[in-house]
Amino acid sequence: MNHRDLLKAMFQAAVDAADPMTGIRAHLPAKPKGKTVVIGAGKGAAQMAAAFETLWEEPLSGVVVTRYGYGCETRDIEILEAAHPVPDAAGLAAGKQLIDAISGLSEDDLVVALICGGGSALLPAPPHGMTLEDEIAVNEALLASGAPISAMNTVRKHLSTIKGGRLAAATKAPVVSLIVSDIPGDNPAHVASGPTVPDPATRHDALRIVEQYGLALPSPALRHLNSEAADAPKPDDPVFARDSHHIIASAGVSLEAAAQVAREAGFTPAILSDAIEGESREVAGVHAAIAREVLHRDRPFQKPAVLLSGGETTVTIRKKGGRGGRNGEFALAFALEIEGEAITLLAADTDGIDGSEDNAGAFADGETAARMRAVGLDPRGLLDANDSYTGFAAVGEVFETGPTGTNVNDFRAAVVG
Template identity: 50%
Template sequence: MDSLIPTDLLNRLFETAVAAADPMQVLPRVLGPRPPGRVVVVGAGKASARMAEAVEHVWGPCEGLVITRYGYARPCQGIEIVEAAHPVPDAAGVAATRRMLDLLRGLGPEDRVLALISGGGSALLCAPAEGLTLADKQAVTAALLASGAPIERINTVRKHLSAVKGGQLAAAAYPARMRALLISDVPGDDPAFIASGPTVGDTSTAAEALKVLEEHAIAVPEAVRRHLLAGSGVLAPGAQALSRCETIIVAAPVQSLEAAASLARGKGCAVRSLGDALEGEAAELGAQLARMAMTYASARLPGESPLVLLSGGECTVSLPENPGLGGPNVEFLLSALNTLDGAPGIWALAADTDGVDGAAEVAGALIGPESLAQARASGLDPAQALAGHDAHSFFAALDAQVKPGPTLTNVNDFRAFLIL
């Protein structure tokens, strides 16, 4: 491993995965020359400001507006960057989305639109459907996030409560020609679920959205129930208003895993990729992959190369009332730590590539064979922390957090086990 210590290698793998999805690296490969005539740039997501910066790096100053998370703005020459709240929307996001829609509705058939869409756009691009309020959307979003529902089901509800998702952003620009560039943060990379599909049609129904809320026991405001019973404005995939929109995924989790795998092999490690779309309850998946790591460790022969197990996807956490400070990646890792029970020769890192895991400005954490003993020696109870969904506090006390700050991209969770 070129004398790299395990923690250094794991940190390097995460950094490499993030760098592979940097908009400044991926967008110049697909932009091509600037189209003639009027070009308007719009977008939303945790990576959108960095995407706008990359566009202007290639095309020069542009007209437009993108919405990103607080703290994720980038300097642009012409494109306006607005910051708003994530994961629960706020008034700043609503006001910026309204201005974006007004800008698009004034375009004609000779105009061009470049839409920059990434994970986080479901909250940041916020236009409550007619008859609904921001408070309605905030209540439903917060409840869904706490329910442990998979992101696809959450986004199904979001788009049917929206006047901008489910193809409605592209429809607002019609008859202008739109090209949408997407950075995927969803398992399977379906454009309909990336930021709730503002540029693509959708086959789900308002009735299905209502069923999601009922199955996850979400207390639904009466205005939301009435709206879903009446249907929604989501566009079908073949709608005429979408006929002049081209949607392209420019970065996805699998590319980041491949970049990390290449680095690991270059350091003399064997690599097993478990896929980029692992989902489920974070604690359950953490225990499952920890058991897998122990199985590989027990089968190792003397002199074998180190082994790296890589995976991506999106874990969920079902939260009770008044949970501690946690997130899916650190909950995954805390469960893995308990399951490993000090097993020798195994290190692990789990972190979100956007730099934020759940309820803290922390990407994730890193553990090794001594971590459990160190925790107990410090008076920390990992089982209690796991039961209270307080993993961020646990790893902060252990000084084991991964804190890259805003990464300006988002290709979902990154997990790596290193077995020596």
């Protein structure tokens, strides 16, 4: 197969390895004496719900929220849709519906929480004194800041009545959380800002992040962070004593599946890391340098090789109005670093959507930048304007998959030689 077909095959293997049916089957909880209620949030939550009700042999009910257009058919679990990455009123209503679904349960009942990436935006729940518009402004400031996802979610969970374990604290029933991790390091408390899994972070940690990244938050948000009301419940709180959580899919497992595809095609796969963070264009420069080293010196790996990595990079917005996401930004920066070289890259989000458009990501090779110039575009200027999508669309190198039904974050693969 040609290099782009190989990259597509590796991406599909990575997505298939994160199939929620496989992970849920391996972590089905014990049946309760009472009722089973399913709740959930994230860009793959609907598919997780469909998988769970297929595997669960007892009566159940429930409600989950996913991004607009990401729903699927279910039998007993209601699927709600809301906005992502910027919250909306539908998400606000969905959060209330999730709390209502579990607030009247007893210790004999069971709550199964299906959590994956995207849940933070899909579950807006501003505390007293803040409005939905304030939470939207907070989210926009975080998305433009270049802060890593763990830092963003530390702020989010201290400006919420549902994140930071508060959703689990709203019921007397034990909560079993089944989590598809899109977080570097797979900390379950950071996936979707941990609505059912608390962590030790404090509001003081959140304030330090606000200062570190110069976040211009609305005054009601700052007032709340400076009050004791922002404190989230801690992991040793007795309310969580009977709860449990399981990571059922992650970037590491997906990259191993992609590596096997490369190996079978005759390439040496090298997984650089499944937990890479940092400014997208800067991470791209490091990846490109490694790829060139392999190409020209056969070190640290021998060609033909495939370099693989996952995690979640970030983009600091330098100019408003640009189109694209962090994987498009990575691919464009990478293309500029490998001009004229025999290297081909795919950078894409495993949920099928990268940033502001409908593509999962983009391809890039040694001729991409030249092709953009040939149609009258300046690739360096596009990168400076955070406008990668415009360039890749103009030369036919956007990568489109539609919603994949899972989310283990960024997938990056570079074929060298």
